[in-house]
Amino acid sequence: MRYIEPHGHMVSRTTDDYAAMVTAGCAAVCEPAFWAGYDRKNAHGFYDYFLQLTEYEPRRAAKYHLPHYTWLCINPKESEDTALADDVIALIPDLLAKPNVLGIGEIGLNKNSRNELLILEKHLQLAADHDQLVLVHTPHLEDKLKGTRLILDAIQNFSTLRPERVIIDHVEEHTAPLVLDRGFWAGITLYPESKATPNRAIDMLELYGHQNIWLNSACDWGHSDPLAVPRTALQMRHRGYDATFIDRILYQNPLEFLSQNPRFKL
Amino acid sequence: MPSLPDLQFIAARASLLDLASFLDRVQRHGQDGDYRLEALREALPILLSTGPHRARRILESLSDQSQEPIPAATIQGALGAPKKEPKIS
Numbered sequence: 526m527r528y529i530e531p532h533g534h535m536v537s538r539t540t541d542d543y544a545a546m547v548t549a550g551c552a553a554v555c556e557p558a559f560w561a562g563y564d565r566k567n568a569h570g571f572y573d574y575f576l577q578l579t580e581y582e583p584r585r586a587a588k589y590h591l592p593h594y595t596w597l598c599i600n601p602k603e604s605e606d607t608a609l610a611d612d613v614i615a616l617i618p619d620l621l622a623k624p625n626v627l628g629i630g631e632i633g634l635n636k637n638s639r640n641e642l643l644i645l646e647k648h649l650q651l652a653a654d655h656d657q658l659v660l661v662h663t664p665h666l667e668d669k670l671k672g673t674r675l676i677l678d679a680i681q682n683f684s685t686l687r688p689e690r691v692i693i694d695h696v697e698e699h700t701a702p703l704v705l706d707r708g709f710w711a712g713i714t715l716y717p718e719s720k721a722t723p724n725r726a727i728d729m730l731e732l733y734g735h736q737n738i739w740l741n742s743a744c745d746w747g748h749s750d751p752l753a754v755p756r757t758a759l760q761m762r763h764r765g766y767d768a769t770f771i772d773r774i775l776y777q778n779p780l781e782f783l784s785q786n787p788r789f790k791l
Numbered sequence: 792m793p794s795l796p797d798l799q800f801i802a803a804r805a806s807l808l809d810l811a812s813f814l815d816r817v818q819r820h821g822q823d824g825d826y827r828l829e830a831l832r833e834a835l836p837i838l839l840s841t842g843p844h845r846a847r848r849i850l851e852s853l854s855d856q857s858q859e860p861i862p863a864a865t866i867q868g869a870l871g872a873p874k875k876e877p878k879i880s
Binding site: 602605635636637638639640641642664665666667668669670671674675697698699724725728763764765 | 792793795798799844846847850851853854855856857858860861862863864865866867868869870871872873
């Protein structure tokens with residue numbers, strides 16, 4: 526079996542996780558910039574983090590023969606401080622030339638505040654100005670439905686951002702149709718408690734189709750499983766899906782989206 | 792398609808018992824007045840309904856239905872159910 530992990534926060538994971546993922550068939554990992562679990566105090570902290578994502582982490586992954594790609598942004602949890610966010614966004618254009626950068630992400634909303642929305646719009650402008658792919662984080666739990674609606678409306682105010690170049694991640698049953706119906710890609714995140722379980726993810730594939738959807742573990746420093754994607758493949762086999770179908774969902778679909786950036790090569 | 796009851800009934804039964812024991816537990820410890828428990832009780836009839844899309848409808852029931860951005864984020868986390876504003880009598 527082969528699969529792509531299109532969303533994993535590998536700076537938070539161990540080398541054992543790299544070994545396990547590659548052993549399970551992982552062909553590439555993509556790491557969006559995210560919240561460190563604490564608020565960084567200034568843009569210098571982000572600059573160091575961006576160097577970790579673009580220089581150090583690809584070298585660590587290469588020791589396990591795993592291609593490593595990344596996305597850059599300030600995440601919405603730290604976007605309430607708009608002065609800090611402006612300083613961080615100003616760092617990004619020069620770093621877009623790094624060879625493993627795929628686009629802008631994971632941007633989005635967290636608590637659906639005015640400042641978060643303002644910084645989301647600035648990221649979208651950055652993506653439009655530099656013709657970048659976009660990876661969007663949608664809020665958690667009770668905030669997801671409202672946040673997804675606000676995000677979709679914000680993106681569609683940027684006429685040069687084509688929906689097929691934007692993936693809206695962490696969809697669930699109540700947001701997947703909103704995303705797919707507007708022509709965006711949808712990411713289903715497999716988490717032990719929040720977001721989706723393997724069975725719910727497979728249900729969404731049955732309900733909403735197999736096009737423009739990828740599955741990811743979004744493994745990070747919290748309660749998460751870096752092998753959630755291959756474990757879902759096993760559940761697909763239990764439910765009668767064959768290897769061709771599994772390959773389509775777990776390998777070819779993310780390959781199709783990510784290959785819109787010519788840097789993404791396997 | 793294999794028999795889904797054969798494949799998953801035991802896991803669903805365990806999930807149902809986990810939910811029942813959680814409701815017993817919070818009641819036993821006097822915590823069933825929490826607004827999240829109220830939200831859970833409001834969602835339970837959807838589980839018993841016969842129409843499709845129960846998962847989607849439960850998620851919608853547990854969602855903030857407002858439409859405008861909030862003035863500022865005062866916390867960073869989410870708690871699982873929207874807190875309703877107290878009714879002014």
